Amino acid sequence: MSKLRCHISISLDGFVAGPNQSEENPLGEAGERLHDWIVALRAWREPHGLEGGEVNASTPVVEESLADVGAEIMGRGKFGPPGGGPWGDDPWPGWWGDDPPFHMPVFVLTHHQREPLTLSDTTFTFVTDGIDAALEQARAAAGEKGVLIGGGAELINQYLAAGLLDELELHVVPVLLGDGARLFDNLGDDEVQLGQLRAIEAPGVTHLKYRVVT
Amino acid sequence: MSKLRCHISISLDGFVAGPNQSEENPLGEAGERLHDWIVALRAWREPHGLEGGEVNASTPVVEESLADVGAEIMGRGKFGPPGGGPWGDDPWPGWWGDDPPFHMPVFVLTHHQREPLTLSDTTFTFVTDGIDAALEQARAAAGEKGVLIGGGAELINQYLAAGLLDELELHVVPVLLGDGARLFDNLGDDEVQLGQLRAIEAPGVTHLKYRVVT
Numbered sequence: 001m002s003k004l005r006c007h008i009s010i011s012l013d014g015f016v017a018g019p020n021q022s023e024e025n026p027l028g029e030a031g032e033r034l035h036d037w038i039v040a041l042r043a044w045r046e047p048h049g050l051e052g053g054e055v056n057a058s059t060p061v062v063e064e065s066l067a068d069v070g071a072e073i074m075g076r077g078k079f080g081p082p083g084g085g086p087w088g089d090d091p092w093p094g095w096w097g098d099d100p101p102f103h104m105p106v107f108v109l110t111h112h113q114r115e116p117l118t119l120s121d122t123t124f125t126f127v128t129d130g131i132d133a134a135l136e137q138a139r140a141a142a143g144e145k146g147v148l149i150g151g152g153a154e155l156i157n158q159y160l161a162a163g164l165l166d167e168l169e170l171h172v173v174p175v176l177l178g179d180g181a182r183l184f185d186n187l188g189d190d191e192v193q194l195g196q197l198r199a200i201e202a203p204g205v206t207h208l209k210y211r212v213v214t
Numbered sequence: 215m216s217k218l219r220c221h222i223s224i225s226l227d228g229f230v231a232g233p234n235q236s237e238e239n240p241l242g243e244a245g246e247r248l249h250d251w252i253v254a255l256r257a258w259r260e261p262h263g264l265e266g267g268e269v270n271a272s273t274p275v276v277e278e279s280l281a282d283v284g285a286e287i288m289g290r291g292k293f294g295p296p297g298g299g300p301w302g303d304d305p306w307p308g309w310w311g312d313d314p315p316f317h318m319p320v321f322v323l324t325h326h327q328r329e330p331l332t333l334s335d336t337t338f339t340f341v342t343d344g345i346d347a348a349l350e351q352a353r354a355a356a357g358e359k360g361v362l363i364g365g366g367a368e369l370i371n372q373y374l375a376a377g378l379l380d381e382l383e384l385h386v387v388p389v390l391l392g393d394g395a396r397l398f399d400n401l402g403d404d405e406v407q408l409g410q411l412r413a414i415e416a417p418g419v420t421h422l423k424y425r426v427v428t
Binding site: 012013014170172174175176177178179183184186187188190191192194195196198199200201204205206208210 | 226384388389398401409415
């Protein structure tokens, strides 16, 4: 069966987004600082339609994370809008404009039913019957490729606690956010065992990769 | 001025000790797992009077952390006993028996006055007038050597928030404790800026070293 992977930027104090997420601050206050390292990279800028960028020790990590992924699962919090709730008559189209950077099927966990939304070559499918159902649909869509858990923290914690995640890579950024969305919240080791796969030092970030032992 | 350093083992979910610290579990439930990597090393076993042990990528990290340190400051929580409070008529002698492994002056932050305690070549001095006073005394005792903040979490957080720490090395262990003594609690980035110095991958642990920018 194809692997279920997650990779996410995290502050040294354990947050994957800052406090008070809003339309102005999708990643919460100061949360954008978690992504400074990746936005500087050509390997990230090119698929996002941006010019220039650096090549450094993070480059193969980012290239690897983009390769061999056939579908993404994300939480309603990542899709937005902040606050959640029913979709309404003029439903939120996501943060990413007319040409989202996913270029693959995306499955959004939500409590509120909605028809699929296709923008350019990305189709968002809204799943209301839980993380197992979302994984089943994503695996079918991904074929032989892997499935990515795109966040946020709450969704990753759910897949971890359920023993469904195979690999977790943390991009550890030397900032302290003090508050926000905490990874590993209320997950004790009775539920999750991790094995260290590798650590890669790069400018302004360290990449720590683990396998999840089930 | 000599450097103020801290290095400490930490779970992937940010705890430097597990929950419910007690005389049976000085590091809290499952907290001993934070130290499996170091207890296996010859570089740690030899100064603790134990035979055997491994040599691996952690060895130079541990040797470096033992070198050039002339005094340690620790919190009452690390010195013990669990629960704290007045010392009483038969005061607690620490966890370490007649020959503590420090072999240097140790300054214990406490709310309760007590005469110094000398065990073999370690003298514990009890400081009741705060972290600045403890640092001043430790620096005087250390001479040209550095001063180590030995923990626990609360004391490290205090020195971080006060902008007094120069270097912080985290030994990141792939375990989740779920609860316990959390490093960086209530420290936002307004107070503390960190710069990544290095990352070293080793068996069962990754060593992440930062300088604190003041």
